[in-house]
Amino acid sequence: PIFIPREAGIDRLDYGFHSQKFARGSDHCKPLSFFDVSVIRGSLSSREVREAVIPVFHTTDFPMNSGTSIVDLPIVNGGLVDRFAHAIQGDILIARVGRNLEEKVCYVREGMVPVSDCIFILRIIDTELRKVVFEYLVSNEGKRWLGACSRGIGARYITRSDLLNMNIKL
Template identity: 30%
Template structure:
């Protein structure tokens, strides 16, 4: 955790797990104390033997238990790589969230686990102090968690949010996650807010920009701000029209790839997109049972992080296509214009940036309908 400096600081980590973050902190810092909390005894047993005595057995989601093991201790550094996901929280945990972050939007008592851990950690942070957490995309971008981002920016001196490499948790799990860093001074001043992106095994800062605190409260993900800038610049250009304004219709395919295979029906799937884009030719398959891609239709991926930059124009014939693909059908006079734009560098950049999702990225119909199209 090289983003948090200082010697002889006291550190807190809620949800130590197997101790990977603990090891990283100890390798780059010299803490006066490092207190970790973990509810799974089998995981505690996997941590460094020398530090097992500094690990406390408790369930972070039970406020009274956590208060009992930590007492009134406060720390100058707080870190964590808490569990992700949403779950129905106990009533005591819901009351605790409301006390720590008033105005947070919760649906039927469900809350984000990583946010709960972050709130509990920040509640035990001394001023001045620093905190760093690996969090889900929801903490950085979900509109329902805007109250947390606003509250954090209101009390912190500096808030940094960096997108982590998508393979941070291993090549088999592509997850969009963020490093959230908050620094607090002795006295409050206007918060400095920066968003960025980390790259490489050493998590070097590859991109970074400062944003206004009010903008940061809305979103702390760099991709969103870059996408907003790109869209605004395209919309400002002469001759820019949205797909909707050009009369496009966008329809998702009828069946999954495996369903078509089981039915032994020839079909077009994301794996069939030409790597560099271009035309595809089909035999004539005339059936009213499925959505068909026909001559003049433009095909783009709906889902798939590795293929969202691809596209195809149907030159001849017709064929069913899977639910992972969109068929874009436009008036004939706009086919060449839109196909060329969708496959252009800027058009491709826009489509990839418009995709949503923390794991498998996907494009929505509403987003594609608002895509600015240039050219004539």
């Protein structure tokens, strides 16, 4: 059993979610929202991704079972990309929807492409913080946290506020 504040139960009454927060602890932790970060939702629908004449990063493009979570993306002409939410070098991409979204996290080593609306772009200027956040998200603990904070039965999803409430151990 775990005990949570009443307000936390009103927001979400989910044992898996609260037990993960409890396990992470609060010593030297701050929520991601405490830091200077941007969480950007991709802008192209699945239909627009299929019809696009330029490369677009979608949930099917995450590296799976490759042993690495680092991607090199093509560089799409800046004029074409600027109209859409897009990933750039140094961004962390996180699947926003899907059955196994906790497995779909990657770091953009190079490139610049538009991103589908099934993905969050996590843009962190501080390189040290970016490294800490990325290593946490691809760790077993981070995957468990993403799985625990996701909602839904079939096609699970996470919200922007879920990401911003993620505790980062300093």
